Amino acid sequence: MSLRASLVHFIAGDPQAARVVPPTGFTVWLTLFSAAAMAFLAVFALALSLATGRLAERWGSELARSSTVRISAPAGQMAAQTETALKLLKTTKGVARARALDADEQSALLEPWFGPGLAIDALPIPQLIEIIEEGEGFDAMGLRLRLAAEVPGAVLDDHTRWRRPLVQAAARLRLLGWLSLLLIGGATAAMITLAAKAALAANAQVISVLRLVGARDSYIARAFMRRFTWRSFIGAVLGVALGCGAIAMLPAADPGGGFLTGLGFQGLHWLIPLIIPPLAAFAGFVATRGAARKTLKEMP
Amino acid sequence: MPLVRHSKAEIVVFGERPVINLENVAYSYGGGELLSDITLKLQPGSFHFLTGPSGSGKTTLMKLCYGALTATSGQVTLFEEDVRGMSRDDLALIRRRIGVVHQDCQFLDHLSVAENISLPLMVSGRDDLKQSANLKELINWVGLSPRAGALPPELSGGERQRAALARAVIMSPDVVLADEPTGNIDWEMSQRLLRLLIELNQMGRTILIATHDLALIRAVKTQVQARVLRISKRRLHLAGADL
Numbered sequence: 425m426s427l428r429a430s431l432v433h434f435i436a437g438d439p440q441a442a443r444v445v446p447p448t449g450f451t452v453w454l455t456l457f458s459a460a461a462m463a464f465l466a467v468f469a470l471a472l473s474l475a476t477g478r479l480a481e482r483w484g485s486e487l488a489r490s491s492t493v494r495i496s497a498p499a500g501q502m503a504a505q506t507e508t509a510l511k512l513l514k515t516t517k518g519v520a521r522a523r524a525l526d527a528d529e530q531s532a533l534l535e536p537w538f539g540p541g542l543a544i545d546a547l548p549i550p551q552l553i554e555i556i557e558e559g560e561g562f563d564a565m566g567l568r569l570r571l572a573a574e575v576p577g578a579v580l581d582d583h584t585r586w587r588r589p590l591v592q593a594a595a596r597l598r599l600l601g602w603l604s605l606l607l608i609g610g611a612t613a614a615m616i617t618l619a620a621k622a623a624l625a626a627n628a629q630v631i632s633v634l635r636l637v638g639a640r641d642s643y644i645a646r647a648f649m650r651r652f653t654w655r656s657f658i659g660a661v662l663g664v665a666l667g668c669g670a671i672a673m674l675p676a677a678d679p680g681g682g683f684l685t686g687l688g689f690q691g692l693h694w695l696i697p698l699i700i701p702p703l704a705a706f707a708g709f710v711a712t713r714g715a716a717r718k719t720l721k722e723m724p
Numbered sequence: 725m726p727l728v729r730h731s732k733a734e735i736v737v738f739g740e741r742p743v744i745n746l747e748n749v750a751y752s753y754g755g756g757e758l759l760s761d762i763t764l765k766l767q768p769g770s771f772h773f774l775t776g777p778s779g780s781g782k783t784t785l786m787k788l789c790y791g792a793l794t795a796t797s798g799q800v801t802l803f804e805e806d807v808r809g810m811s812r813d814d815l816a817l818i819r820r821r822i823g824v825v826h827q828d829c830q831f832l833d834h835l836s837v838a839e840n841i842s843l844p845l846m847v848s849g850r851d852d853l854k855q856s857a858n859l860k861e862l863i864n865w866v867g868l869s870p871r872a873g874a875l876p877p878e879l880s881g882g883e884r885q886r887a888a889l890a891r892a893v894i895m896s897p898d899v900v901l902a903d904e905p906t907g908n909i910d911w912e913m914s915q916r917l918l919r920l921l922i923e924l925n926q927m928g929r930t931i932l933i934a935t936h937d938l939a940l941i942r943a944v945k946t947q948v949q950a951r952v953l954r955i956s957k958r959r960l961h962l963a964g965a966d967l
């Protein structure tokens with residue numbers, strides 16, 4: 425019987441069939457615990473994937489839409505060069521707006537290194553101009569040439585060299601998250617297979633009685649599949665509930681904070697973990713089906 | 725002097741269309757031959773006893789008769805179907821036509837007596853309302869109504885045997901095979917069980933009982949026409965005159 429036909433028969437078949445499998449035994453807890461633990465980990469892997477996805481998107485879009493002009497000039501020429509650079513930027517196609525950062529903003533940028541209350545006036549700090557782009561952005565090469573001609577102390581930084589590795593790192597993290605989900609799914613199926621095999625071996629007498637009274641092997645396999653699919657589902661529901669609870673208790677995302685504070689679900693993403701229990705049940709179904717068919721075939 | 729004949733075809737042919745037919749069957753296990761050159765034909769509605777000393781191969785022969793074991797050589801035919809060519813599913817369908825009672829009756833200990841008795845109906849998808857009325861009647865017939873809700877481990881030896889018999893006949897099988905069905909119970913209970921088997925035979929069922937209890941065989945032979953088969957030295961013989 426194909427997997428699809430088996431699944432249809434499983435859903436449409438006698439729901440009482442599972443009663444012939446003893447409801448107790450160590451395999452019950454083994455399956456429940458495995459499914460719960462794996463679902464708990466899957467919630468975190470999912471949260472990691474979604475968070476890194478958001479991070480990659482944010483880093484990519486925010487950094488791609490902004491650039492910086494740094495002006496290093498003698499104190500007497502700083503204001504004039506800044507003014508010239510701003511005028512030049514206002515007439516540059518693709519620049520939505522440009523503004524010079526004030527002393528407080530520049531101080532805030534240095535605060536992580538120098539601490540609060542830095543007397544910025546006493547330091548030879550370059551003036552920064554923030555550029556916000558529009559449309560398809562500006563021609564970086566052309567802007568660099570114009571700045572070189574009119575503002576000798578200006579250096580354009582379009583963030584490309586910062587953005588690329590960050591976006592790459594975030595994309596890799598996202599890939600790792602999805603890979604973890606796949607591994608968790610595989611490990612769940614492997615554990616349920618072992619539990620199902622143990623249950624079949626422990627219930628050799630039950631199988632013997634069922635065969636004696638005329639049960640087909642497909643009926644016996646379905647009975648075990650029902651038990652293990654249901655246990656996988658229940659275990660995964662518990663694991664997802666615990667995982668989501670743990671995620672909800674993580675510190676709230678801090679706009680200025682690190683990456684880990686953003687780990688979690690946002691908005692409708694909280695619904696995504698709901699897919700884990702049905703997937704765990706399906707993994708349980710496939711794993712038990714394979715284990716039952718093989719074990720019953722080998723049994724005399 | 726017992727009537728013992730070694731010509732297999734001569735002794736046990738009772739009809740043209742036997743429900744169970746073993747021809748020149750041998751069965752080996754662990755390098756040794758347990759049964760050799762066995763020919764047995766059970767006609768519908770017949771009553772047979774299978775005797776022989778402990779370890780002679782009675783249980784092995786019974787298992788060959790319902791396909792639980794596969795003959796090393798020879799041919800086993802159940803309801804005109806060769807066991808050797810049957811799939812497991814085909815064999816399961818055949819087993820629904822053969823009720824089996826073992827000496828060490830096995831049940832599903834987590835299900836009640838009533839549920840265990842109705843197990844053949846459950847696995848064949850026939851446990852409907854109509855059958856539940858028959859189930860109550862059957863449980864009453866074997867005298868287990870007060871124990872219907874009990875779990876198998878709570879039953880006495882006799883009650884287990886009666887529950888096993890009820891389970892064996894609930895599908896109205898064509899054949900009932902009972903392996904030492906009175907082995908664990910007292911005389912009175914064994915008589916009661918035998919009366920049930922005789923009643924089944926009178927309803928047209930084929931009965932084969934493996935036992936080494938000669939007194940039991942004598943008691944039955946006064947009530948029905950039964951043939952006695954004996955396994956000796958790995959072979960099947962007809963015995964009867966001394967019983």
